[in-house]
Amino acid sequence: MKVSGITPSGRPQLGNYLGAIRRWAVDGSEHDLYFIGDLHAMTTTHNPAKLRAQADESLAVLVASGISPERVFVQSDLARELGALTWVLECTCSYGEAARMIQFKEKADGQAGVRLSLFTYPVLMAADILLQGASEVPVGEDQSQHVELARALARRFNATYGEVFTVPRAVLPLTGARVRDLTDPSRKMSKSSPDAGGVVFVLDEPDLIRRKIRRAVTDSGSTPVYDPDGRPGVANLLEILAACTDRNPRDVAGEHATYGALKEAVAEAVVEALRPVRERTTELLGDPAELARIRKAGAARAAERGEHRLNSALRLIGATAS
Ligand code: ATP
Numbered sequence: 001m002k003v004s005g006i007t008p009s010g011r012p013q014l015g016n017y018l019g020a021i022r023r024w025a026v027d028g029s030e031h032d033l034y035f036i037g038d039l040h041a042m043t044t045t046h047n048p049a050k051l052r053a054q055a056d057e058s059l060a061v062l063v064a065s066g067i068s069p070e071r072v073f074v075q076s077d078l079a080r081e082l083g084a085l086t087w088v089l090e091c092t093c094s095y096g097e098a099a100r101m102i103q104f105k106e107k108a109d110g111q112a113g114v115r116l117s118l119f120t121y122p123v124l125m126a127a128d129i130l131l132q133g134a135s136e137v138p139v140g141e142d143q144s145q146h147v148e149l150a151r152a153l154a155r156r157f158n159a160t161y162g163e164v165f166t167v168p169r170a171v172l173p174l175t176g177a178r179v180r181d182l183t184d185p186s187r188k189m190s191k192s193s194p195d196a197g198g199v200v201f202v203l204d205e206p207d208l209i210r211r212k213i214r215r216a217v218t219d220s221g222s223t224p225v226y227d228p229d230g231r232p233g234v235a236n237l238l239e240i241l242a243a244c245t246d247r248n249p250r251d252v253a254g255e256h257a258t259y260g261a262l263k264e265a266v267a268e269a270v271v272e273a274l275r276p277v278r279e280r281t282t283e284l285l286g287d288p289a290e291l292a293r294i295r296k297a298g299a300a301r302a303a304e305r306g307e308h309r310l311n312s313a314l315r316l317i318g319a320t321a322s
């Protein structure tokens with residue numbers, strides 16, 4: 001069973017949808033779990049009201065994209081369970097091995113007022129994985145060291161106190177398209193990007209999507225050619241069009257005589273690909289009672305799935321738990 005998370009550090013964008021969410025909905029097994037990692041979004045400066053809205057929007061987008069509501073939950077709905085398990089795992093983790101996490105060094109470097117949670121968050125991530133008993137964690141290169149930590153902690157706990165945890169391993173994520181920022185194709189499209197002009201959000205209105213795509217950076221050429229290194233902006237548009245229409249970027253390139261025509265086609269394809277998701281997401285967000293029901297049911301299932309592991313871990317490590 002796999003567990004994947006998406007951090008609501010911003011609003012879901014086209015890259016999240018084409019690169020991850022859409023694949024989860026189609027290719028995921030019925031046992032896989034997806035959570036909205038809002039606790040992880042508190043490790044750097046954040047706005048509480050915005051975070052709550054982004055968590056709800058992310059959950060609604062996952063469900064609207066066709067992921068079964070049975071398979072999703074919001075991390076903070078399990079804050080008590082995860083907080084308790086994080087403590088157990090911090091008592092299983094040495095300071096030295098936590099201090100070896102490269103991502104902390106990268107993210108904390110040169111920053112003032114770095115939160116302690118940014119340092120300890122890999123242990124919370126281990127709790128996310130181990131509480132659910134996941135055997136596989138699909139992650140990119142940047143997160144594989146954290147899965148190795150979860151693996152080491154599971155092994156060590158099991159060997160020291162008694163068998164409780166499934167030992168997880170990192171697996172390659174299902175890869176969809178890699179979408180680049182429309183105004184700066186040297187970087188990937190990101191929901192936490194400082195400049196929203198190059199980012200298409202899942203909930204953007206069709207006219208806004210068209211405007212953003214018309215303004216996308218290309219180059220001094222005029223006829224679309226697929227050349228990711230030499231012409232990254234055009235290649236990005238071709239890849240987006242190919243992903244939205246289930247084709248290959250090279251084939252798509254020959255079908256448009258000018259950059260202008262290509263942009264029109266990309267805009268329409270993106271609008272159509274996102275339309276059903278945007279409509280269902282908007283519907284869900286307009287029905288807070290239904291969204292709350294989905295959240296509550298997801299949280300109850302996730303808590304129940306982990307309850308015996310949390311209780312055993314607390315008991316075995318010496319707490320007076322049930
Ligand atoms: P952040 O800026 O906070 O890192 P993000 O947009 O990069 O946000 P993540 O939460 O890091 O989103 O990633 C969620 C999922 O979306 C991951 O599976 C990641 O690989 C995928 N993803 C993110 N951005 C893109 C992109 N531009 N193209 C394809 N897939 C993407």
Ligand code: MG
Pocket residue numbers: 190
């Ligand atoms: Mg990211």
